[in-house]
Amino acid sequence: MTEGAHGGGRGILRRRTALERFQIDRRTPSPDLATIADYVWVLTWDLHDHEPHTQRVLSHPSVNMTFTTGGRARVVGVVRGVFSETIEGQGRVVGVRFRPGGFRPFLDGPVSGITDRFTPVEEVFGPEACAVADAIIAEPDGDEAVARLEGFLRSRMPDRTDPMVAEVAAIVDRVAADPALLRVDELAAAVGIGTRRLQRIFAEYVGVSPKWVLRRYRMQEAADRAGGGTGVDWAALSAELGYADQAHFTRDFSKVIGLSPAQYARDC
Numbered sequence: 001m002t003e004g005a006h007g008g009g010r011g012i013l014r015r016r017t018a019l020e021r022f023q024i025d026r027r028t029p030s031p032d033l034a035t036i037a038d039y040v041w042v043l044t045w046d047l048h049d050h051e052p053h054t055q056r057v058l059s060h061p062s063v064n065m066t067f068t069t070g071g072r073a074r075v076v077g078v079v080r081g082v083f084s085e086t087i088e089g090q091g092r093v094v095g096v097r098f099r100p101g102g103f104r105p106f107l108d109g110p111v112s113g114i115t116d117r118f119t120p121v122e123e124v125f126g127p128e129a130c131a132v133a134d135a136i137i138a139e140p141d142g143d144e145a146v147a148r149l150e151g152f153l154r155s156r157m158p159d160r161t162d163p164m165v166a167e168v169a170a171i172v173d174r175v176a177a178d179p180a181l182l183r184v185d186e187l188a189a190a191v192g193i194g195t196r197r198l199q200r201i202f203a204e205y206v207g208v209s210p211k212w213v214l215r216r217y218r219m220q221e222a223a224d225r226a227g228g229g230t231g232v233d234w235a236a237l238s239a240e241l242g243y244a245d246q247a248h249f250t251r252d253f254s255k256v257i258g259l260s261p262a263q264y265a266r267d268c
Contacts (some may be wrong), residue, residue: 011058013082014268015227017164021045021053022087025142029096030150032235035166036102036157037242038062040149042142043093052088058256059083059211059218061172061206063103063111065121067149068094072229073121073133075103077114078207082256094136094145096153099206101168105158111207125156168205173199174219175210182242184210216241219256222249234261 012018021046029037047053052074059079067073070092076083104111106124114124121129132152139145174181181187187210188195202210218241225232228236238249 010224011060013056013058013223013227016268018053018055021047021050021055023131026232027146033150033153033157036098036105037153038097038099038102040094040096040146043089043095044142044148045087046090047088049091052086054084057083058216058223060097060102061208061216063098063114063207064095065149066093067133067136067145068093068136071134071137073129073137074133075114075119075121075124076119077111077119080116080208080212080256082258092142094142096149099165099169100172104165104205105162105197106156109258110204112203113207115207140230164201164205168201172206172213175213179218179221179240181214182218184214187214187259215252219253221255222261223257223264226253226261227268229265229268232261232265237261 009015009024025042027041028034029040035160039183045053053183054142059082061078062207064076064080065074066076107113121133129152132148136145136148136152148222169189171187174190175187181190184198185195188198191198193201198210202208202213206213208216222237222241226236235246238246241249243249243252250260253259253264257264259267
């Protein structure tokens with residue numbers, strides 16, 4: 001499963017229950033990979049005495065590459081809906097979450113081409129990637145598995161740095177950090193880029209539109225607040241997130257999460 005956020009586990013739905021079912025270790029990438037990767041992560045679980053667990057996540061505008069017990073190695077494009085994964089028994093995932101735009105140098109085309117797709121690593125990196133994937137999955141030591149993953153990325157890094165990767169990541173970081181940014185034209189003005197050009201850049205490097213990114217971070221904020229339990233001032237939160245009224249906010253939240261804000265808060 002794809003986990004993480006700017007500043008913690010934001011995006012994990014029903015987080016308290018989730019962290020009783022699995023453990024996740026997020027690691028700062030090696031300095032030479034920091035321009036493309038947010039972090040490397042190792043997720044482990046042991047559910048031998050429990051029922052299978054299905055985890056739902058409000059994904060971030062990031063591509064992940066994951067290597068999972070059982071031999072599954074794939075590139076996960078930005079998931080625009082709610083990402084869902086079921087775990088059972090005992091297992092591990094070793095993964096890397098790329099910075100927004102950070103996966104573009106590894107592709108022959110725009111990142112939007114892999115949005116909502118789960119692509120075997122060999123389809124992106126060639127058949128030789130299968131042996132690397134097998135070694136990462138089979139490696140019992142988490143530190144060594146991470147080292148193998150980073151070594152693979154290092155071997156595939158292009159010789160030239162694309163300056164747009166850092167620029168795009170900075171724009172998305174700005175959206176994540178500034179809840180006052182609510183509209184695409186506001187974001188475009190804030191970063192000094194025309195609206196249409198900003199949309200083209202996001203399709204090329206992020207894989208989703210600026211509008212989607214703005215809405216997703218605001219919805220993550222709403223889910224995070226609701227996940228704290230009852231007692232949320234929904235009208236005030238609706239206004240803070242840029243909604244004209246609470247009813248519109250409730251409809252959007254229910255459509256994305258599958259429950260009304262109040263129901264989700266009670267469940268958490």
